[in-house]
Amino acid sequence: MKTDTIIIGAGLTGLTTAFYLQRAGKDFLVLEKTDTYGGAIQTETEKDFLYEKGPNTGVVGTPEMAELFEDLGDKIKPEIAGDEVNKRYILKNGKWEALPGGLWQGITTPLFTTKDKFRLLGEPFRKKGTNQHETLADLVKRRMGQSFLDYAIDPFILGVYSGDPAYLVPKYALPKLYNLEQNYGSFIGGAIKKGFAKKDEHEKKASRKVFSVEGGLANLTKALYQSAGEKHFIFNAENTQVFPENDYFTVKTVQNGAPISIQAKKVITAIGAFALPEILPFVPKEQMQKISKLKYARVVEVVLGFNHWTGFPLDGFGGLIPFIENRDVLGYLFLSAFLKNRAPEHGALLTLFLGGVRKDYINDYSDDEIRKIVDNETKDLMKLTNFKPDLFKIFRHKQAIPQYGEDSGERFKTVKALEKQYQGLIIGGNLKEGIGMADRVKQGKLLSKCAY
Ligand SMILES: Cc1cc2nc3c(=O)[nH]c(=O)nc-3n(C[C@H](O)[C@H](O)[C@H](O)COP(=O)(O)OP(=O)(O)OC[C@H]3O[C@@H](n4cnc5c(N)ncnc54)[C@H](O)[C@@H]3O)c2cc1C
Incomplete structure (x- = not known):
């Protein structure tokens, strides 16, 4: 041939x-x-639930993603999530706190220490780093403080990389963040300047919008x-x-x-x-x-379906659990809260992740052990008096996310x-x-x- x-x-x-x-x-x-x-991308339907076995949602973060939707025309129906996905929870001392979305919330949030909130005011004036292999943890501690690392960056990294900020190097793992410091001398100043910078028609296509596709x-x-x-x-x-x-x-x-x-x-x-x-x-x-x-992170993905949901109000994208909170679950996605036809009308579809780089050993647990962890954690974290999901699926990803x-x-x-x-x-x-x-x-x- x-x-x-x-x-x-x-x-x-x-x-x-x-x-x-x-x-x-x-x-x-x-x-x-x-x-x-499809590789990692696989969708299933079972009972009245439509769920993913791999990635659940994406971000239209590159113009090429938006263009692919255009180029596919009516062959698919992209499902762009509404503003509800901007509400994201972070667990602190066993309680869900909304990640601040504005200045006032930023001042009043219990997620960060008062010292670090004041310290943040000085971020634009801090010297830029010179070590191109500085880890993400060191970079964030240097510019923003420990509590921002623990309760903002660490859970974000768990959500995206299932990774460890002390291993990932921003130059490669988060080049946009790295370049803010290198090109503008500051995250805050750089983000503001970039926000005002002129974008051509191609660049404008990229956004922070969260997408899935109708039918998965x-x-x-x-x-x-x-x-x-x-x-x-x-x-x-x-x-x-x-x-x-x-x-x-x-x-x-x-x-x-x-x-x-x-x-x-x-x-x-x-x-x-x-x-x-x-x-x-x-x-x-x-x-x-x-x-x-x-190095690739191994993760366990668990899909939970409920015909009738009686737990924590699912009014956002999901909740992430910082490593410092010492829980076995990395985070939950409230998929039926922002995607159509994922669960029965009064029900719910949630996906949660376990394992990742810092809790790699969980990947070796048996299904029964995973089930026990999920039972205990979900009952507590999702405020359920009874944990009786109508759908319970475990998917193991051996070479999931490159670090x-x-x-x-x-x-x-x-x-x-x-x-x-x-x-x-x-x-x-x-x-x-x-x-x-x-x-x-x-x-x-x-x-x-x-x-x-
Ligand atoms: C559990 C999980 C959750 C994720 N969540 C998200 C998310 O929420 N949002 C997001 O944007 N991204 C997410 N991702 C990342 C996203 O899924 C991947 O970046 C993307 O799907 C990878 O596509 P790929 O084609 O590069 O690799 P893959 O999907 O891994 O495809 C590689 C293909 O190559 C095949 N292959 C491998 N070896 C050979 C060989 N020797 N010969 C021939 N074929 C071979 C495999 O069978 C596979 O089909 C997630 C990934 C995983 C695993």
Whole structure:
């Protein structure tokens, strides 16, 4: 077989690349090792509940995400959440407190100490950091104070990365925040100046809006798959390996026991760093290790459905639990509060996460042990006298969220060196350029352009 471009991996990244290659009229094939497309994104319906097994919502944080919705037209119906998602709870001393949304709330909130609130006034005047590998924890302590780290940044990082602020390096993990300090000398001053800065029509498309898709996120990946064209996909592609030849690549794979060999001018990988050593056997071990050692958080996702909800009023996006509160649950998403048709009319659909980098051991607990934790914590935190969910599902994610730490610079350099050495090899996936769905779509679109 011969084709122009081979994409390895049919998650959101690979599907976006395939979608745009199809639109550009290019010749390509997608090799996916499982029997379906979507990767982490999988939606299910059971009883009267519609739930996600992976990501639940995204943010239209890149223009490319907004453009993908435009480009898909009426093939999907994006569901943009209302203002209720701006209400987010943080647990402090066992009580849910709303994260301040304005100045007055900022002054009166019990989440931060009075000392740190005063300290924040001096944030614009603090010197900017010089250590590009400073951790997020150190950066926030230096500019804002310990209580902002504990009750704002730490829970935010748990919600996004299931990670540890003392491991993540803002230059790589939160480049927008890092650049505020580096370019404007301050988070507050930088955010204000950026707010007033002129944006072109393309940049204006990005927003903080929270999205899902009517019928679940799987409808997004389904639309991408169908638009890219089913004939371009090879599922159950096992033991895929790439071999560079003179001015092309031979890609070998095995489908249902039958070996397949394909010649391609370009190979795009849209898989995690951990999957690369097997795919690219020609890369020396030492060099590959600089990429594949990227740490991934393991998480346990639990979906809870209730036909009749009698607990804590679900009037926001959800609640996050700072590490310092010493609980086993990382946080809850109140999905039925802001997405349509997720639960029966008077019921509720909640998703919660356990594990992550700092409570990694929870990932090894049995289903019974997980159930016990969820029972106890949810009864208490969601103010339920009786914990009798009508739906209880456990999903384990072994290599869920990459943790962009100090080793990221070396990883990016190695990727660039390999792409230079092997013209036509393009290494994508969540090992670089962001972990959220909007980042994946941005990268997927960019990857398609590399293959033109
Ligand atoms: C539990 C969880 C919750 C998340 N929550 C959110 C959220 O709320 N909001 C948000 O924006 N993002 C969230 N994310 C992140 C988001 O889901 C991912 O960034 C995105 O879906 C990843 O897409 P991807 O295509 O890069 O990778 P994946 O979805 O991992 O897809 C990679 C694909 O490659 C295939 N593959 C792997 N190895 C091979 C191989 N050797 N040969 C062929 N195919 C291979 C895999 O089977 C898979 O289909 C979450 C992720 C997880 C895991």
